[in-house]
Amino acid sequence: MKRLLFLVLVMSGWLLLGVAVADGRVVHGFVFHDAGRDGVFDGGDSGMAGVLVSNGLDVVVTDADGRYELPLRPDMDLTVVQPAGWRVPVDANRVPQFFHVYKEGGTPERLRFGGLPDPGSPPQRIDFPLLPANHDDAFRCAAVGDPQTYSNDELGFFRNSTVLDLIDEAPDCVIYLGDVVGDDLNLLDRLLELGAAIDAPQWLVFGNHDMDFDASHPDHAADSWRHRAMPPWYAFEMGQVTFIALNNLVYPCGEVDARRPDRDFCLDDQPRYNGRVSDVQMQWLENLLKHLPDDRLIVLLHHVPLVSFSDADRPQHLTDNAADIHGLMEGRPALSLAGHTHTLENHDPGQWFDGWREHVDVGPLPFRHIIAGAASGAWWLGDLDIEGIPMALQRMGAPKGVLMLDFDGTDYRERYRGARMDSARGQWLSFNTPAFRTWYQALAEWMDKSADERDPVPPVSAHDLADLHLVTPDDLADGVYLSVNVWLGSASTEVKARMGDGEWMTLNRTQQGQGEAPRRGAMFVDPLAVSRQATSSRRAVVSRSGDERAQGHEGFRGRSYLGVPGPQDRRMPDRNVHLWQLRLPAELDKGVHTIEVLSIDRHGQVLRNRVIVEVRDSLPPRRWRHQPW
Numbered sequence: 001m002k003r004l005l006f007l008v009l010v011m012s013g014w015l016l017l018g019v020a021v022a023d024g025r026v027v028h029g030f031v032f033h034d035a036g037r038d039g040v041f042d043g044g045d046s047g048m049a050g051v052l053v054s055n056g057l058d059v060v061v062t063d064a065d066g067r068y069e070l071p072l073r074p075d076m077d078l079t080v081v082q083p084a085g086w087r088v089p090v091d092a093n094r095v096p097q098f099f100h101v102y103k104e105g106g107t108p109e110r111l112r113f114g115g116l117p118d119p120g121s122p123p124q125r126i127d128f129p130l131l132p133a134n135h136d137d138a139f140r141c142a143a144v145g146d147p148q149t150y151s152n153d154e155l156g157f158f159r160n161s162t163v164l165d166l167i168d169e170a171p172d173c174v175i176y177l178g179d180v181v182g183d184d185l186n187l188l189d190r191l192l193e194l195g196a197a198i199d200a201p202q203w204l205v206f207g208n209h210d211m212d213f214d215a216s217h218p219d220h221a222a223d224s225w226r227h228r229a230m231p232p233w234y235a236f237e238m239g240q241v242t243f244i245a246l247n248n249l250v251y252p253c254g255e256v257d258a259r260r261p262d263r264d265f266c267l268d269d270q271p272r273y274n275g276r277v278s279d280v281q282m283q284w285l286e287n288l289l290k291h292l293p294d295d296r297l298i299v300l301l302h303h304v305p306l307v308s309f310s311d312a313d314r315p316q317h318l319t320d321n322a323a324d325i326h327g328l329m330e331g332r333p334a335l336s337l338a339g340h341t342h343t344l345e346n347h348d349p350g351q352w353f354d355g356w357r358e359h360v361d362v363g364p365l366p367f368r369h370i371i372a373g374a375a376s377g378a379w380w381l382g383d384l385d386i387e388g389i390p391m392a393l394q395r396m397g398a399p400k401g402v403l404m405l406d407f408d409g410t411d412y413r414e415r416y417r418g419a420r421m422d423s424a425r426g427q428w429l430s431f432n433t434p435a436f437r438t439w440y441q442a443l444a445e446w447m448d449k450s451a452d453e454r455d456p457v458p459p460v461s462a463h464d465l466a467d468l469h470l471v472t473p474d475d476l477a478d479g480v481y482l483s484v485n486v487w488l489g490s491a492s493t494e495v496k497a498r499m500g501d502g503e504w505m506t507l508n509r510t511q512q513g514q515g516e517a518p519r520r521g522a523m524f525v526d527p528l529a530v531s532r533q534a535t536s537s538r539r540a541v542v543s544r545s546g547d548e549r550a551q552g553h554e555g556f557r558g559r560s561y562l563g564v565p566g567p568q569d570r571r572m573p574d575r576n577v578h579l580w581q582l583r584l585p586a587e588l589d590k591g592v593h594t595i596e597v598l599s600i601d602r603h604g605q606v607l608r609n610r611v612i613v614e615v616r617d618s619l620p621p622r623r624w625r626h627q628p629w
Contacts, residue, residue: 025072027055027123031062031080034129039089041127048130052081052291056233057280059287072122074104075219077231080128081288084237087133087201093192096201099234100126101226111212113185113224136239139172142200143403145339146374148209149191150182150557154380157389159194161419162375162402166198169404169417173238174200177339177372178207178303183557185210185224206232206247207303207339208273213251218278221251233281235288240409242292244285246302248277248319262315262359275304276320286328297410298334300325305338305371307362309345309511309518309577310395312355317341323361333410336369337403342378344398344416345371345577346490348602351513363515370414372403373487377419379556382568383538387420390538392568396576397428397529398487413603416488426488427599429611430528431468432481432581437522439465440572443534444522447572458566462535466622468527470614473590482507482582482611484597485526489578492602497582499593507580518575525573536561536568590615 031051032041041047047066052059055070056077062068070078078100082088088098102123107115144162149155166174174195181187195202206225215221222232232247250257252271257263265272277285292298305311306322317340319325347369356362377392377400385391392400399418406413417423442459471480484495484507495507510524518524539552539561552562580599592614599607 025122026069027072027078027126028067028069029126029128030066031068031128031130032066034089034131037131039129041129045129048083048086051083051130052235052288053128054079054081054284054288056231057284057287059284059291061291072102075102077101077226077234078123078126079231079234080130081234081242082236082238083130084239085133085136086130088236089129089131090201092196093189094196094198094200094202095192095230096203096236098128098236099231101231103223107220107223109216109220111220111224112214113212114227115212115220115223116227133238138406138408139238140169141173141175141238141405141407142166142169142171142198143175143177143337143372143405144375145177145372145403146179146207146342146376147176147191148179148182148374148376148379149187150184150380151554152187152190154182154376155187155190155194157380158191158375160387161389161400163194163197165402165417165419166200168423169402171198171200171404173203174198175203175243175301175337176205177301177337178205179209179339180204180207180229182209183213185228188228203236203243203245203301204229205245205301205303205339206249208249208251211249211251211273213271215251218250218252221249222247233284239407241297241299241407243299243301244288246277246281246285246300248275248302248304250274250276250278257320260315260320265316272316274316274320275318277302277325282321282324285325289328289332294332295410296332297407297412298329298332300329300334300336302336302338304340305345306336306369307347307353307356307360307365308338308341308343308371309347309353310341310343310371310575312353312359312518315359318356318360320360326362326366329367334367335412336367338369338371339374341371341395342374342376343371343395343577344373344487345369346414346488347513348491351491352515353511353513354515354517370403373398373401373416375400375402375419378533378569381555381561382533382536385420389420391532393529393533395569395573396578397485397526397533397573398578403488413605414488415605418487424607426486426607427597427609428485428526428528429597429609430483430485430526431471431613432483432523432527433468433471434475434478434480435466436468436527440522440525440530443567444572444574447567457564461565462531465531465534466619468531469612470616470619472616472618473586476584476586476588476615480584480613481523482584482595482597483527484580484599485529485576486578486580486599486607488601489580489599490602494600495580495597497595497597499595505582507582510579510581511577513577518577520574524579525576526579530573533568533573535565537565539563540565584613588615590617
């Protein structure tokens with residue numbers, strides 16, 4: 001893969017630096033304004049003072065002439081921190097070129113995707129060109145969680161959804177929050193070429209499906225990624241924001257990770273990953289922050305969340321040293337952006353859930369944490385929509401899509417764009433009825449059984465679920481709830497509804513985020529989303545073409561989804577952190593009622609939708625009446 005098209009590697013005499021390294025070797029060079037746009041530091045260019053350069057551990061500032069000097073580490077990614085008001089060059093796929101990868105001798109084991117080749121002689125001089133930015137005060141970034149494409153077919157889904165939407169959004173940067181591909185790094189070049197159509201720099205975060213699964217040591221698990229993409233940790237600036245990418249995946253995890261409670265899986269014979277930022281990175285982060293003004297907004301970019309609601313009881317999917325990272329951010333404006341869970345979670349400062357303290361020593365959050373959802377939704381599963389793309393609703397019912405962030409100084413506004421949807425849409429409306437709860441319970445109990453113990457045919461499907469907008473007085477007496485799934489809703493979101501021209505009523509968020517455990521079951525899921533997730537007919541589509549792999553469909557590492565239709569994923573949704581409810585009055589008059597719903601986020605942005613509910617003395621026949629004929 002072409003690497004660092006605009007960087008100049010000059011082999012010259014060694015310099016000595018009085019630092020504690022094994023052999024005293026150093027690397028040096030210049031950061032310069034590339035006036036000639038040729039990548040070569042020559043007489044027409046000027047060195048740039050005050051720019052940060054790092055070897056992945058140490059961080060230094062260029063002098064008045066733009067010169068830097070750093071210890072040469074035997075395994076390092078030499079990077080320049082793109083300064084505000086400037087841009088590093090990009091390659092043909094719009095991937096920023098801000099780094100030089102060096103691993104003495106190359107990867108010491110054979111890896112499926114190649115690892116790092118032997119670089120030969122160590123570098124002595126690396127120059128970094130910079131170009132002036134057209135604008136920098138206010139800008140827009142797209143945070144793309146988990147494209148996670150396992151095949152070229154799924155790359156086509158990504159092209160026809162996320163890429164098209166982002167061309168419309170015209171962001172100034174695109175940030176992939178890990179799991180950029182699904183285990184097959186040979187798909188990366190095509191994905192980036194497709195993403196280049198957005199015409200914005202593509203910054204990449206390392207995810208657990210981007211790693212070398214055949215690596216025997218954590219020091220090598222990102223080597224193929226480093227060769228084909230970019231370093232697993234680095235920083236860049238735009239405006240008054242410093243973005244800091246971290247690698248919080250340790251693979252294979254081992255004794256160090258197993259010292260924490262509930263990490264015994266790190267000692268299994270089968271290699272596993274764990275969420276943790278390495279000691280080297282933590283030192284690098286501390287060194288970097290020393291050079292940043294306290295009033296700059298720090299945006300942490302990492303794949304595994306520091307904490308999450310959806311996996312609060314699964315420590316592998318949290319970050320062991322989240323509390324230490326919070327400590328380093330103390331007193332600074334900050335934002336955490338993650339992927340990994342295939343959920344949307346927007347956690348206000350002060351929010352916390354059961355499991356965080358027990359597993360990662362985190363209580364009420366000191367700053368906002370957002371899990372950005374997934375471009376792949378629920379792993380490109382589910383039935384196809386009108387455009388031939390899997391609906392793939394995420395675990396808590398939000399659609400696949402992209403988190404958009406509009407920055408202005410150190411302020412920002414977050415919104416979520418559902419893939420191929422009206423950009424103003426942001427919530428689902430439905431009703432939680434007694435019939436839904438009975439139906440859900442039957443399917444959930446079936447899903448809880450192992451596949452070899454249960455009837456292969458589900459007890460119920462979406463066809464068994466009666467119209468949730470049609471209820472009786474008995475239903476109202478048992479409890480009918482207006483359910484509003486605000487995809488990016490947070491504790492700051494206000495949701496209210498009114499019937500006709502009546503008084504506005506406030507809905508209650510089903511999770512308060514004050515240390516409680518996730519509330520689970522039929523009362524705490526989105527009926528609209530669950531009814532779509534419960535049955536996937538796509539797997540039952542077969543032909544006589546003779547192509548065995550065209551029967552049903554494939555997904556998630558080539559797993560075959562063939563045969564009896566059932567839920568789109570391996571589990572039923574059982575919780576939701578962005579769900580609001582309002583119980584309808586038991587004495588609600590018979591007839592047709594229009595309900596208007598407003599959701600107002602912390603920025604005052606409003607989502608407005610309407611929904612209709614019918615109240616009848618008894619439920620009319622659902623299907624065609626044969627009797628009159």
